[in-house]
Structures are given as C-alpha cells and as structure tokens.
Amino acid sequence: MDRRIMGLETEFGIVHTVPTGAALSPDDTARRLFRPIVEWGRSSNVFLPNGARLYLDVGSHPEYATAECATLEDTVAHDRAGELIVDDMRGQLEAKLAEEGTGGSVYLFKNNVDSAGNSFGSHENYMIARSTRFARLVAHLIPFLVTRQLIAGAGRVHPQGPVAFGQRSFSQNAGQPSYSFSQRADHIWEDSSSSTTRARPLINTRDEPHGDAERFRRLHVIVGDSTMSTTTTALRLGATDLMLRMIEAGNALIDRTLKDPALALRQISHDLTGTVPVELADGTQRSALDLQREYLETVTRFVQANGAHHDRVDWVLDLWARTLDAVQRRDFTGIDTEIDWAIKKKLLDSWVARNGSDYAAPRVAQMDLAFHDVAPGRGLFRMLEERGMAARLPGTDGSEAQTAVTTPPETRAKLRGALVKAAIDAGKHTTIDWVNVKINGATQRIVTLRDPFLTHDDDAAAMLAILRREAVRGSEQPPAPPII
Numbered sequence: 001m002d003r004r005i006m007g008l009e010t011e012f013g014i015v016h017t018v019p020t021g022a023a024l025s026p027d028d029t030a031r032r033l034f035r036p037i038v039e040w041g042r043s044s045n046v047f048l049p050n051g052a053r054l055y056l057d058v059g060s061h062p063e064y065a066t067a068e069c070a071t072l073e074d075t076v077a078h079d080r081a082g083e084l085i086v087d088d089m090r091g092q093l094e095a096k097l098a099e100e101g102t103g104g105s106v107y108l109f110k111n112n113v114d115s116a117g118n119s120f121g122s123h124e125n126y127m128i129a130r131s132t133r134f135a136r137l138v139a140h141l142i143p144f145l146v147t148r149q150l151i152a153g154a155g156r157v158h159p160q161g162p163v164a165f166g167q168r169s170f171s172q173n174a175g176q177p178s179y180s181f182s183q184r185a186d187h188i189w190e191d192s193s194s195s196t197t198r199a200r201p202l203i204n205t206r207d208e209p210h211g212d213a214e215r216f217r218r219l220h221v222i223v224g225d226s227t228m229s230t231t232t233t234a235l236r237l238g239a240t241d242l243m244l245r246m247i248e249a250g251n252a253l254i255d256r257t258l259k260d261p262a263l264a265l266r267q268i269s270h271d272l273t274g275t276v277p278v279e280l281a282d283g284t285q286r287s288a289l290d291l292q293r294e295y296l297e298t299v300t301r302f303v304q305a306n307g308a309h310h311d312r313v314d315w316v317l318d319l320w321a322r323t324l325d326a327v328q329r330r331d332f333t334g335i336d337t338e339i340d341w342a343i344k345k346k347l348l349d350s351w352v353a354r355n356g357s358d359y360a361a362p363r364v365a366q367m368d369l370a371f372h373d374v375a376p377g378r379g380l381f382r383m384l385e386e387r388g389m390a391a392r393l394p395g396t397d398g399s400e401a402q403t404a405v406t407t408p409p410e411t412r413a414k415l416r417g418a419l420v421k422a423a424i425d426a427g428k429h430t431t432i433d434w435v436n437v438k439i440n441g442a443t444q445r446i447v448t449l450r451d452p453f454l455t456h457d458d459d460a461a462a463m464l465a466i467l468r469r470e471a472v473r474g475s476e477q478p479p480a481p482p483i484i
C-alpha cells in the first residue's frame, strides 16, 4: 500500500497534587477535566472539528485518538495536537480548582506506566488491504515489533532493577538500579503456551476496519510506547509502515518467529547493549540488534528495488541505521536529541553525574516522570525541545501541531471535521463514529464515509450545505456538538 491511513491513540496519565489537604483522585480529576467537554458535547466521548476523537472511558485515562492521517508529518502533527488540546483542558481545570479554593496542580503525562504499576497504551493504527494475508503479516511483524523498542522506546528507570518475569530476571545485576528501552515491555502479558493467543498482547486482532470491510482492514498495534519527540514518533511509524509495505508486497522474508514474544520483549528492553540472545521458535538464538539489522537491510533493499513511496523514506532509513549503530557502539551521542530513550537517558545521566548519585535516587524517578509531562514550561521533554536539545522532525517547527488543533488532515477526516464544525454552528445534535455522521432531529440525515482517503463526497457536501444554511438562519437551540 503506497498511501496508508494511520492514526495514533494516546491514553494520558493524570494526577492532581495539593501542597496541603486532600488531592482529587485520578478518577475525579479526569471527570473534572472532561466537565467542559460534557457541558459542550453532552458526553465525555466526542469528535472534534479537527476530525479527532477525544474521550474518557471507564477509568481515569483521558484518550485522544488522532484523525485518520495519510502522511507521517500529519500523523506526528495530529498526535502533538492532542497534547495541546488536553493540556489546554488541564490549564482550565487548574484555573477552576484555584478559583474554588481547592488549588493545586494538575498533571497530564504522555507515558505508559503509573506509580501503582498499571500500564496504559499508545495504540497505532495502520490501514492494510483486506486482501493481505493477515496471519502471515502478523507472524512477520511480531519479531519486528518486539525488537523495535531499540529505535522507538521511551525509556524507563527501574530504581530497584528489572522486575522478574516468572522465575527469570533480566540482568546480571538484579536489584541494581537500571534503565530499559521500553515502558510497556514489562506490562505485556501473554499466554505463550497457547499459540492462538500469541499475537494478542502485541497486536489487537479484533477486526474493526472503520471503513469498507471488503477493501480495508485496520491493523491495531498495541505494544508500543507513547513517544514524546516528533522524530521518534515518525521513526516508529515510518519504519513500521516500511515493514508493512514489504510484507504486503509478498516478499519472501525469513521466518523469525520468536519462541516467547513477551519474554523476549522484557529481555531486550532490559539490555541496552542490544546483544542479549533471545530464542526463536526454530531453536536458534538472535539478538535484537541482529534482527533489527536484518530488517533494516531487507527494507533498504526493498526500497532500492521498488523506489521510495514518500519523501521521508531516506530520513527514516538514516535515523533507523544511526540508532542501531549507536546501540552497537554503546555510544548514544549520535541520537540523543532524536530518540526518546536516549534523550531521557542523557538528561538523567547528566543529573546523576552532577550530583554523584545513581538511578536509585528518588529525584531520578521524578525526572523520568516529568519528562512525559505535556505542559509546556514544566514538562522536561517539552523544555528540552524548546531549548533545541531535542530535535524536531526536519522541516517542521511546531506550528504544524498548532494548525492541527483545528484543521483536519487531508482524508475523510476533512469531511467529518467540517460537518462537526457546521453542526456546532447550526446547533444540531449529531451521532458520530469513524465512518458515519448522523444529524439527529426530526429529519435524521446520515452520511457514510467508507473510504478513509476520500476528501470529497456528494452526500457530505449536501449535508454541509444544509447545516451552513441552518447556521446562517440562526438556531434557537444552544450549540450542541457531537456525541457518539
């Protein structure tokens, strides 16, 4: 697939702190965070004029699912737009709490683990053709995803060393403070004895295409870390898209099925040298570096033979190669402004060196968390980026994310976004999902957008014209935006 629809879902961690007295629980904080949305949209589950979905499920993790994007830069910009949107809600809540006398600070973290050890997700969505043999695709993709943390992990501090998995521990120095590539790796559980469930914790195999089911399927990757830097996010998605393209093309690929993907995830995460051998189903052993090198070489050959399908392919291959080189040389200086785990490690290492401390220090764990704080001027990653110590995707300066807060990408999200906005202006209640937009009322009208690439649709244009006429006429009803 040359042009591919992609979308990123991010669940945010939420915390309220007060200097004295009782802080709100995460559940209450999240509910308060969504109060203006509920007042506006009559639901804590809404679609926005930029085509995205913003919602609060059961539990306390606000979630932002980007609109369907068709380019890497759009996906990255819309992912960051989600951070800006939830941060704005956070600011409003803080102001409200101050006004009420509760006060305190509200934090939103784009990470994957909370202090209680719960893990929450960053889900990647890739459109694939229905004709693709799904089982083959999944089989080839899993060892890639298990080893991808070398180039796309968000990094994590373990003050007491890696937690043992079953009977095994992951380092020679069990109990010693350590650092891992990935946040999520320790939290992916899997019944490795049952081959039918093998893919489940890494890829959600539920078949919900959000489109024409005869033509499309949506691949739902749930193993990845949330990434802060636009460069890491673009590499994560760009490398995965290249792998998919190669698998879809039917290229003969060597079978690298892992004996136990969940165990391999942990082993690899806790070995910053990339050399720990993991077991393959065929009884041989390979390191993450070996496997990633093999994937990079195969993809590079594929691109040489078939051409680049977008203008950032060379950039993706270059950063991918430099990251593997850095791991191999055990010298991360070449990537410590571009790859999340290395950016964070550099920050922590310099604090540790300045203070003669180590990774067991509570301050290091605090910095690990503060790295993921989405608030500008407070979040450590955001401060590094502002100071030029974390790179941006080449050719971007952050203004793209600002634009993406209100402007949908060039996909069917453009139609949805325009309809959402027009319905708000016309004071109409709507029921929306990724495929359908329904205007509620006496004369119900529905538009169905089965092809995620379409940016024009006659029914949508007609509905838009009606809504705009009604908005001009002026509605007596209060503005009533979309609910699901």
Ligand SMILES: Nc1ncnc2c1ncn2[C@@H]1O[C@H](COP(=O)(O)OP(=O)(O)OP(=O)(O)O)[C@@H](O)[C@H]1O
Pocket: 005, 006, 007, 008, 009, 053, 065, 066, 067, 068, 069, 125, 126, 127, 128, 208, 209, 210, 211, 216, 217, 218, 219, 220, 434, 452
């Ligand atoms: N046809 C498609 N192919 C790939 N991605 C898509 C397609 N349609 C929508 N998406 C993306 O899929 C994501 C869906 O997000 P959403 O949070 O609604 O996920 P879900 O898996 O449907 O539901 P939930 O998270 O509630 O289980 C969005 O980021 C969206 O842009």
Ligand SMILES: [Mg+2]
Pocket: 009, 063, 065, 123
């Ligand atoms: Mg979701």
